[in-house]
Amino acid sequence: MNLLLAAMLPGLQAAGFLLLASLWLIGRTPAEATLRPFTLLSDGTSLALALLLFVQVQAGLGPTGELLVGEWFEMHGHPYRAWLVVDTLSTTMVLLTTTLIATVRLFALRYLHKDAGFFRFFLLTQLYALGSLTVFLAGSLDLLLAGWELVGLTSVLLIAFFHQRPAPVRNALRVFASYRFADIALLLAVALVLHQGGEARWSELDRLPADEGALALLLPCLLVLAACGKSSVGPFFGWLPRALEGPTPSTAVFYGAISVHAGVYLLIRSAAAIAASPAATALLFLLGLGSALAATWIGRAQTDVKSALAYATLAQLGLMFVEVSLGLTTLATLHIVGHACWRTAEFLRAPSALRDFDEWRNALGVAAAHAAQASAAASRRAYAPALFQLNYDACVDRFLIAPLGRLARALAWLDGYLARGSARARLGGPP
């Protein structure tokens, strides 16, 4: 029963996505009036299934733990199997995901009414729901990776939702680059575990580090790096504020609620493997603490609501990283649930921020607003670096993107010599 429920959750989303995409491809794009009941039915069913699964697990009914769905294929005698995990953590996350996605899509039915991208939004959020449910129900790292990449892709496509403007497209590309390079770490982690002859299941992950020296260090570090990429923490600090170009509902569900917390979920799942490596634990602690402090600092200087919310989210994510590094996984789980719900509400209210602020000022008086501004004036020296996000983007541009560009241009110049073609003439000389 539990396995069936768990398999049905992403299965329904996949079927919904394939149906919508097929209709669109053959030129029968569903109208808003058709899409509304479809969305309500799809989200309502998912929510009911998630609730039922949660109750089943809490009541101790049916099997729990890692459950085998079937075999994808076998190569060289190594089976690639589909495992789902059904326990308190996964069902909590699934219930949270289905609830928040249903809420946000309900909100979007009105918010995006008559928008040119109405269908595109619902098609992409259907794919996103499939990806996030796969992440939280995956019983092995390779299945998690599939959902992980789908979440990343839909995130990028929704950032570029208003693609007539250049900024969303530019920012979507930057976020895509961050995701792709962070995903390398997760892919390598999967390959490392498979290389040991395992199946990359969570239970095997916990056992592995005790056996292998180099693996004990490398694997947790790779997992921490992958989590940083998804949660915009540490070396991938800069992409979250750039991701707010999409429509408000998608911003709420991706960057306030589910997507950014997927990194923390990965850390909680692999907490035992990370705890076995002091180096990885220390790295996690430092990255989390550093990100929390930096985000709090930068957030103070933001002049628009969405950016302030993004940095507030980053600060909380940093704290969650710290909690996991200290072994407080239950606290981190509660933190995810509370923070996701609160932040979703905040992001959804963001377009009404001015009105809210006026009401707040009317209720508390002008003095209260001035008092808040006075504290900012007191720390004027800290203001400039915070306003420029501690020069994070400038550093990435200068020390990563510019050298890569110079290298590429130098190679193109070399190619010009080889081809005696247009490249040399076009570039004029060595960079």
Next chain:
Amino acid sequence: MNLPAWMASPAGTGVDLLDLALLVNLAGCLDLRRFRGSGPCRHRCLWWAGLSALLLAAALLFTLPPPSSEGLAQPWTRIDRVSAIPLCVYTLGWLMTLLLLPARHSDANAGSGLLLMHAGMLLYYGHTEAIGMALGWWLAALPFLLGWFARPGTRERSAHSYVLAGTVAFSLAALVDALLPASTLAIAAMSVLTVLAVVLHKGIYPAHVLLTKACDMGSLLPIALFYNGHLGALLLLRHLNGDALPLADWVFPLLGGLALISSLYVSILGIAERRPRRLLAYVMSSQAAFVLSVIAAGDPAAGLLYWGLVVIASTGLVGSYVATESRCPTARDGVADLGLAVRTPRLAAMFLTCALALVGLPGTIGFWAEDVLVHATMNRSFMLPVALLLATALNALHLMRLYCMLYLGAPAARIPWFPDLLLRERIALGGCAFLLVAGGLWPKAVIDSWPVFSWSVQTVAARTAGQ
């Protein structure tokens, strides 16, 4: 006069279905040559192609030998279990190319060229001896050398001339094999010539320059099709299977290393590039180099899986780009974001699907191919998958950049109205997307349940282990 050994029929079964398919292609080519200069003749070409594909399908279904045998010998050509999958995948790519060729390029010259190229490929795939393979290579390269794909008054023909160098190199290797006794010197000569042929055909560094130039100036779809024949990779598989040429031990590590360096090199090169055709050439050669690296790393199973992915996904990718370029010629310059998704949303979706499948999108066969590739290369060295993943990440970025450049942005007012996917494009690109997604959702159907695949993999893997 006795027939040479490679043409003799051990089984004496007479003309078989594969030979018939080859003859149909040649007859179709001659038939289409009669209509030169009389405008598009796609229907006539498709008729011949359909007949040839049917014969080939029948050949695959009815003449495949049981798993225990070494292949069914026929008078001229034979389908064995090493060439069956590549041949199937290549033929699918060929049919898609025929459908995707823009109307203004689907004249008798291009049609006969594609039929002749397929005849050459059938000959190449259907032979285990080097001389027969060389003949097939020549036949497949002939349309490029004769300028059948080039538009009159352009420099396209000169861009295709690099094909000649690879063909000559392999022919010389085959001649050395046929004429000289097997000595250390002869094997060394054959190895050098084979490496040269493979490097030139696959656009491996430094030959990537020639491939890029050909893609930039020449007919993109036929070049991609010829490239997707993966003649060099099949040659290596044949060698592993104990056929084709005897090669020195250093050939595999050298080609594997060159392919790896090349894939990383061209993916870095793409950072400074904005012109779509060159970017596509870089991505295609970088991703296809993985096939060679993984076969050279001793895992033909992963290589074959990636081979199938590259052929289908890159045909769809190049096809959707060519369809875009034929609608909006300014796309070729890559100077500004065109915002074409507003006018051709389905074409944009197909481009994105094929592009992302090529770099490992979950839900497509690309995801599993990447997973298996990384797993396979990890067995050789830790740095190998790191390099391959870096190249894939860069390629993914290039493709996303290209997608943004072509389809996102504010639509330019000066671009006139044009239709979204035409029926023939829907069939071809829809077919591509279906194969990629179906392979991703049911990889078992592609990998496990296909006895052809498991047989060829087992055989070749056993030989690799023996080496």
